[in-house]
Amino acid sequence: MMLQFELVSPERLLFSEHVEMVVVPGCEGDFGVLFNHAPMISALRPGVLSVYRNGRVVERLFVTSGFAEVTGTTLTILAEEACVVDCLNRVEIEQQLARAKEALRVADTQQTRAEAERQVFVTETMLTAIRN
Amino acid sequence: MRSLTALRGSSSSHHSEIQMPSLKDFRQRIASVKSTKKITAAMKVVSASKLRRAQDSVAAARPYAERMERVVSNLTTGLSQEAREVLLLTGNGRADHHLIVPVTANRGLCGAFNSAVIRETRGLIADLVVSGKQVSLFCIGYKGCVIFQKDYSEKIVSFVEDLGNNVTLSVAETIGRRIVSLFEAGTFDVCTMVFNRFQSAISQVVTRKQLIPFPMVKSLAHEAHELSGTASMARALYEYEPSEEVILEALVPRNVTVQIFRALLESVASEHGARMTAMDNATRSANDMMNNLTLAYNRTRQAYITKELIEIISGAEAL
Numbered sequence: 084m085m086l087q088f089e090l091v092s093p094e095r096l097l098f099s100e101h102v103e104m105v106v107v108p109g110c111e112g113d114f115g116v117l118f119n120h121a122p123m124i125s126a127l128r129p130g131v132l133s134v135y136r137n138g139r140v141v142e143r144l145f146v147t148s149g150f151a152e153v154t155g156t157t158l159t160i161l162a163e164e165a166c167v168v169d170c171l172n173r174v175e176i177e178q179q180l181a182r183a184k185e186a187l188r189v190a191d192t193q194q195t196r197a198e199a200e201r202q203v204f205v206t207e208t209m210l211t212a213i214r215n
Numbered sequence: 216m217r218s219l220t221a222l223r224g225s226s227s228s229h230h231s232e233i234q235m236p237s238l239k240d241f242r243q244r245i246a247s248v249k250s251t252k253k254i255t256a257a258m259k260v261v262s263a264s265k266l267r268r269a270q271d272s273v274a275a276a277r278p279y280a281e282r283m284e285r286v287v288s289n290l291t292t293g294l295s296q297e298a299r300e301v302l303l304l305t306g307n308g309r310a311d312h313h314l315i316v317p318v319t320a321n322r323g324l325c326g327a328f329n330s331a332v333i334r335e336t337r338g339l340i341a342d343l344v345v346s347g348k349q350v351s352l353f354c355i356g357y358k359g360c361v362i363f364q365k366d367y368s369e370k371i372v373s374f375v376e377d378l379g380n381n382v383t384l385s386v387a388e389t390i391g392r393r394i395v396s397l398f399e400a401g402t403f404d405v406c407t408m409v410f411n412r413f414q415s416a417i418s419q420v421v422t423r424k425q426l427i428p429f430p431m432v433k434s435l436a437h438e439a440h441e442l443s444g445t446a447s448m449a450r451a452l453y454e455y456e457p458s459e460e461v462i463l464e465a466l467v468p469r470n471v472t473v474q475i476f477r478a479l480l481e482s483v484a485s486e487h488g489a490r491m492t493a494m495d496n497a498t499r500s501a502n503d504m505m506n507n508l509t510l511a512y513n514r515t516r517q518a519y520i521t522k523e524l525i526e527i528i529s530g531a532e533a534l
Contacts, residue, residue: 089278
């Protein structure tokens, strides 16, 4: 039996297919979802969703944050922002990282600092995702 | 030719016993209809191109909003006792004070687009007032702001006059945050959005959507429970990571924002569709009007010529 996997971001539906397994970056660690997984809802951390078919990774998708809903037959990822890892541009992300670090340096309130820290973390995770 | 007819036109003014519209009047009217037609045709083309973009973004945003709604609705079937404290989801137990959020356009000339929302809102307000509820308004869009300012200025608690050229998620987020903070301050108990849902370029449906509390399908869920007891129970119960509380606190306000975002996109697409249709009709009736006027103009011109010929002939016969 195959798992119905859907990835949606506010701007579009990125992925809707039957797959074998998806490894999801949950906020308390990665977890794999196969058909008949127990129903659960998890928050996501920035990271890569690995989509498996026939025991191989066929697609790698980057998400910044969001929620995963598992119902046994379906996996729905409600992502804040999402894109295919191969579409990430290293040079652009390095620039973003530099900007985020600069923002972190000048951040004066707690809110802006938290924002900048998050941005640094997201871009660093993106770079790791590209490297692997 | 033109100078000739003009000459005849002016000479006819001596014979005031025959009341015929002057040819000059006709020409002026034809010219003005023509320039109106040019404007409406141009507006139609502009709306058509904007519609295409707006339609794409609505189509793209629908899946997320629908999935989000489904997830929240699944959640509500298996809520724990503590989770019922998330008031944004379950409501504060009262329904005395309603907040209505009518979404209109910034500009007119789009058929019944704005008036449909305004009519629906008025009806809703009247119904609520009759049943003894209090009503507040959160107007979105310049047209609605102006109209409601006139009639219900004391009811308006907040407004957004201009959404800007394109609706982004952050715009919806700002509005969502304002509505949520109004709710938390106890300003209202129930929040309903009134907007045009996009069906096609020629059809927009005025829709009411309850944002707060989340519209639960209670009766359905209960029936399911009774029918197939354990099966539906098992389906409804989720495991939460990190915890139900944390998830709900993030997910529910997010849902409010997303539903607002979707409503705004629906409204924008509907606006362009409505304007395109309205301008298409206007262009067509301008065409009809021009044809009729040209026909009348030619007839009148012919009548002037005939009349002058008769005058000349009868003058010659009299000699």
